[in-house]
Amino acid sequence: MTLVAAGLIVVLLAGITIRLAIESAGTWARFGLGFLGGTTWDVVNGVYGALPFVAGTVESSLLALIIAVPLSLLTAIFLAELAPRWLSVPLTFLVELLAAIPSVVVGLWGVFVLSPFLRDTVEKWLVGALGFIPIFSGPAFGIGLFSASVVLAIMIVPTIVSVSREVIVAVPGAQREAMLALGATRWETTRRAVLPYARSGIVGAVILGLGRALGETMAVTMVIGNKDIVPTRVFDQAQTIASKIATTFNEAQVGIQTQSLIALGLVLLAITLALNVIARLLVRQVAGDGGGLASGG
Amino acid sequence: MAIDAAQPETPGAPEGRQNPQGRPPPETEETAVAGHAPGVRHAPGVGHSPELRPGVQRLPIAVGPGPGDLTDGAAASEATAGLLEVRHLNAYYGTFRAIRDVDLSIRPNAVTALIGPSGCGKTTFLRTLNRMHELVPGATVQGTIELDGVDVYGSNIDPVRLRRVMGMVFQRPSPFPTMSIYDNVVAGLRLTGRHQRSELDAVVERSLRRAALWDEVKDKLRENGMSLSGGQQQRLCIARALAVGPEVLLMDEPASALDPIATLRIEELIAELKQSYTIVIVTHNMQQAARVSDRTAFLTMGEDRAGYLVEVDETSRIFTNPRERLTEDYVSGRFG
Amino acid sequence: MSQGIPSSLVAGRPAAALLVRTRADRRRSLVNSAFQGVALLAAVACVVPLGALVTFVVMNGAGALNLDLLTRPTRALGLGGGAAAAILGSLQIVPIAAVIAAPIGVLAALYTVEFSGRRTATLIRFAADVMVGIPSILIGIFAFALFVLPFHQFNALAGSLALAIIMVPVVMRTTEESLRLVPGSLREASLALGVPMWRTALSVVLRTGLSGVAAGLMLAVARAAGETAPLIFTAFGNQLINVGGLGKPMDALPLFIFVNARQPYEAQNSQAWGAALLLLLFVLAVNVIVRGRAGRRNSR
Numbered sequence: 001m002t003l004v005a006a007g008l009i010v011v012l013l014a015g016i017t018i019r020l021a022i023e024s025a026g027t028w029a030r031f032g033l034g035f036l037g038g039t040t041w042d043v044v045n046g047v048y049g050a051l052p053f054v055a056g057t058v059e060s061s062l063l064a065l066i067i068a069v070p071l072s073l074l075t076a077i078f079l080a081e082l083a084p085r086w087l088s089v090p091l092t093f094l095v096e097l098l099a100a101i102p103s104v105v106v107g108l109w110g111v112f113v114l115s116p117f118l119r120d121t122v123e124k125w126l127v128g129a130l131g132f133i134p135i136f137s138g139p140a141f142g143i144g145l146f147s148a149s150v151v152l153a154i155m156i157v158p159t160i161v162s163v164s165r166e167v168i169v170a171v172p173g174a175q176r177e178a179m180l181a182l183g184a185t186r187w188e189t190t191r192r193a194v195l196p197y198a199r200s201g202i203v204g205a206v207i208l209g210l211g212r213a214l215g216e217t218m219a220v221t222m223v224i225g226n227k228d229i230v231p232t233r234v235f236d237q238a239q240t241i242a243s244k245i246a247t248t249f250n251e252a253q254v255g256i257q258t259q260s261l262i263a264l265g266l267v268l269l270a271i272t273l274a275l276n277v278i279a280r281l282l283v284r285q286v287a288g289d290g291g292g293l294a295s296g297g
Numbered sequence: 298m299a300i301d302a303a304q305p306e307t308p309g310a311p312e313g314r315q316n317p318q319g320r321p322p323p324e325t326e327e328t329a330v331a332g333h334a335p336g337v338r339h340a341p342g343v344g345h346s347p348e349l350r351p352g353v354q355r356l357p358i359a360v361g362p363g364p365g366d367l368t369d370g371a372a373a374s375e376a377t378a379g380l381l382e383v384r385h386l387n388a389y390y391g392t393f394r395a396i397r398d399v400d401l402s403i404r405p406n407a408v409t410a411l412i413g414p415s416g417c418g419k420t421t422f423l424r425t426l427n428r429m430h431e432l433v434p435g436a437t438v439q440g441t442i443e444l445d446g447v448d449v450y451g452s453n454i455d456p457v458r459l460r461r462v463m464g465m466v467f468q469r470p471s472p473f474p475t476m477s478i479y480d481n482v483v484a485g486l487r488l489t490g491r492h493q494r495s496e497l498d499a500v501v502e503r504s505l506r507r508a509a510l511w512d513e514v515k516d517k518l519r520e521n522g523m524s525l526s527g528g529q530q531q532r533l534c535i536a537r538a539l540a541v542g543p544e545v546l547l548m549d550e551p552a553s554a555l556d557p558i559a560t561l562r563i564e565e566l567i568a569e570l571k572q573s574y575t576i577v578i579v580t581h582n583m584q585q586a587a588r589v590s591d592r593t594a595f596l597t598m599g600e601d602r603a604g605y606l607v608e609v610d611e612t613s614r615i616f617t618n619p620r621e622r623l624t625e626d627y628v629s630g631r632f633g
Numbered sequence: 634m635s636q637g638i639p640s641s642l643v644a645g646r647p648a649a650a651l652l653v654r655t656r657a658d659r660r661r662s663l664v665n666s667a668f669q670g671v672a673l674l675a676a677v678a679c680v681v682p683l684g685a686l687v688t689f690v691v692m693n694g695a696g697a698l699n700l701d702l703l704t705r706p707t708r709a710l711g712l713g714g715g716a717a718a719a720i721l722g723s724l725q726i727v728p729i730a731a732v733i734a735a736p737i738g739v740l741a742a743l744y745t746v747e748f749s750g751r752r753t754a755t756l757i758r759f760a761a762d763v764m765v766g767i768p769s770i771l772i773g774i775f776a777f778a779l780f781v782l783p784f785h786q787f788n789a790l791a792g793s794l795a796l797a798i799i800m801v802p803v804v805m806r807t808t809e810e811s812l813r814l815v816p817g818s819l820r821e822a823s824l825a826l827g828v829p830m831w832r833t834a835l836s837v838v839l840r841t842g843l844s845g846v847a848a849g850l851m852l853a854v855a856r857a858a859g860e861t862a863p864l865i866f867t868a869f870g871n872q873l874i875n876v877g878g879l880g881k882p883m884d885a886l887p888l889f890i891f892v893n894a895r896q897p898y899e900a901q902n903s904q905a906w907g908a909a910l911l912l913l914l915f916v917l918a919v920n921v922i923v924r925g926r927a928g929r930r931n932s933r
Binding site for chain 3: 101104
């Protein structure tokens with residue numbers, strides 16, 4: 001019976017993949033791999049292409065990584081290497097608490113608080129200072145790719161922080177001591193002994209964060225603007241795979257439209273599965289089999 | 298011993314030792330600035346950065362006196378470099394006192410062994426010397442430790458700097474696994490900025506020769522340090538410590554994780570290195586202490602679980618005719 | 634050595650000069666301080682969004698959190714009403730999901746910890762970890778295809794099943810961790826008494842690890858309670874109160890927040906804030922209580 005339960009997990013994993021493949025077969029049959037490159041999503045004429053959503057997903061996630069990775073790594077280093085225990089324990093807890101906040105609540109805050117704030121501060125400043133570069137040109141509405149990326153960054157910071165903190169903590173003390181005994185400062189010890197040792201695990205943590213960003217749905221749906229275009233500016237209103245599915249799946253006609261949405265889902269699944277497998281293997285290599293990764297991700 | 302391989306006859310060597318002509322002046326940048334006209338920042342003969350200087354200038358053991366040549370070694374030991382004076386040293390972990398009131402004078406160019414039952418604070422004592430002790434949260438030190446008359450706990454002393462002068466070798470070999478053998482050796486030098494390739498090459502060869510590892514690794518310097526055997530790894534760690542040019546070498550049970558043959562090589566190496574360095578070695582192995590050290594300090598644990606120094610003397614005396622009853626019990630108990 | 638570099642060891646050199654800090658040392662020490670400062674700032678910056686979020690949800694939600702919100706169903710076109718349908722919906726969908734997921738997750742954990750070989754355990758554990766990373770909206774599509782499409786009817790049970798699928802790997806991993814803490818001697822004692830392996834697993838191992846299992850389950854419930862994406866095409870949402878009609882559409886708090894946040898009426902937006910505060914309080918309370926307790930035990 002326990003075997004059945006355990007087996008069910010593997011079956012579910014396979015089942016989800018197969019089911020999505022079957023349900024989207026019509027789209028693949030009609031458009032083939034050209035589906036991935038198609039830029040139109042025309043319900044009236046029945047022409048479906050995934051590019052705007054793939055682009056929106058990838059762009060928002062990468063932008064989120066650019067914001068979140070330096071912040072998260074410094075935080076993980078601070079928590080694992082620098083902070084005294086009385087500070088690192090509550091801070092770690094608070095960062096992990098951030099991961100527990102429901103996506104829809106983050107989205108609500110994103111729409112009504114964060115994006116107006118960004119519009120009036122950071123975005124205004126960016127347009128003013130860097131507006132001559134096409135991707136930073138205005139106008140900036142708050143709602144759009146940039147706000148979505150900031151929201152995503154906030155949501156993946158806990159993942160990257162907690163996994164990389166664990167990986168850094170797992171670096172043997174002897175490595176630190178050896179570097180310190182050579183007359184290295186804390187910073188040099190971290191950079192030259194600790195981080196190289198933990199490198200693959202940290203890469204794993206970042207990939208886990210990326211996986212989470214790619215699949216994050218509600219908060220992004222609420223702030224990205226839901227416009228089916230291939231975004232070319234960071235302030236463009238856009239659409240990700242997940243937000244496209246979330247906003248249109250229920251209205252979709254069963255048939256090629258639904259199939260195409262599920263095909264989008266399959267693309268997302270393939271990307272996130274691959275990333276997760278890679279990330280887990282990398283993290284396992286450094287931090288071992290255990291660890292509270294399930295709760296962190 | 299690997300004397301034959303490591304000790305080519307170098308006729309000019311004795312002169313070189315007596316004549317410090319090529320030895321860069323002892324000043325660091327700062328003292329140079331203070332002592333001379335402001336413009337004379339780089340004294341003649343200082344071709345490289347001050348950090349690099351010690352490692353470069355030190356003569357490899359190979360040209361030093363042979364191990365049998367003790368009169369020569371004794372002459373060398375009259376020099377004062379690397380003299381450690383420990384007075385009223387107390388070390389704490391939080392409120393727990395791990396070391397109580399240790400007074401100890403550690404001679405240069407000699408090996409001082411620290412022996413005693415486990416938990417008596419030998420390692421803690423060793424780590425107070427190069428201020429590694431204070432890295433443990435809550436760990437503190439009272440008392441003074443002077444290196445050549447300078448209080449290493451003085452307010453003007455940077456512990457990071459101090460650790461370059463007092464190198465440390467740990468119980469378990471700990472090469473940096475992401476670095477090659479070459480990079481392991483120069484890891485300490487790389488901390489202090491850019492160095493010319495040729496300088497680094499020279500330091501690598503010199504340090505590895507001194508650590509009696511050169512012949513075994515010279516053809517695979519680019520390979521990973523973890524590919525070496527345990528004993529080789531430990532000698533790599535010794536080379537790594539030597540490369541930054543320390544005065545003092547602190548060794549914390551350096552052979553305890555090694556097999557007997559590798560242990561023997563380390564002990565031979567210690568005997569050679571003492572001609573250039575002040576060596577303090579913690580060991581749980583009394584035969585080892587008897588074999589490698591010139592002086593032995595016996596520590597034990599008091600009622601309050603704090604370690605204290607029972608006595609320190611010439612090694613031969615400690616093991617044959619110690620003054621203190623406690624020492625005799627410990628030494629004979631183990632040997633009995 | 635062959636280079637014939639003169640020795641310094643005879644004359645010796647007082648360490649005093651070596652111990653003086655150089656300009657390079659000061660620069661390095663400065664870099665080090667800067668690094669520590671920046672790292673501290675980063676850590677603070679990571680906590681700021683949490684503070685801002687909680688503050689605004691409390692500020693905007695407190696006004697909306699009244700008896701109406703808790704007891705009234707939604708009324709059309711922003712004419713007020715409350716979140717009663719959503720609250721009651723969540724109170725049905727989530728517990729049913731937990732009831733489905735808990736035994737599967739716990740049994741799977743028992744299997745990997747107590748019965749299986751190392752390799753199988755690693756494989757299943759790995760599958761569970763990977764499954765945690767699957768976007769929940771895809772689980773929603775999966776549940777839609779399996780439990781909605783064949784019946785041509787959005788239904789609450791499909792929502793519960795979708796949430797259950799999300800919960801299973803979470804429950805399994807947390808259960809595993811607490812079961813591993815059960816000392817092997819307990820098992821052996823029980824087995825030595827002639828108690829069969831399955832009964833040992835159930836009555837000794839599971840019972841000893843029970844508090845940990847419960848903690849893991851609570852965390853999974855908190856997570857499921859906030860999930861929106863898997864419910865959109867399963868439970869669908871419902872303006873009317875639905876109690877017991879598992880075959881029919883049903884509202885849930887996260888759906889309620891999502892829908893009301895997107896309306897152009899301030900009254901509805903305000904209801905969304907009120908519901909968000911409700912949800913946030915529940916999720917934070919569970920996390921603080923469970924993690925505060927388990928964190929002390931498990932954290933390294």
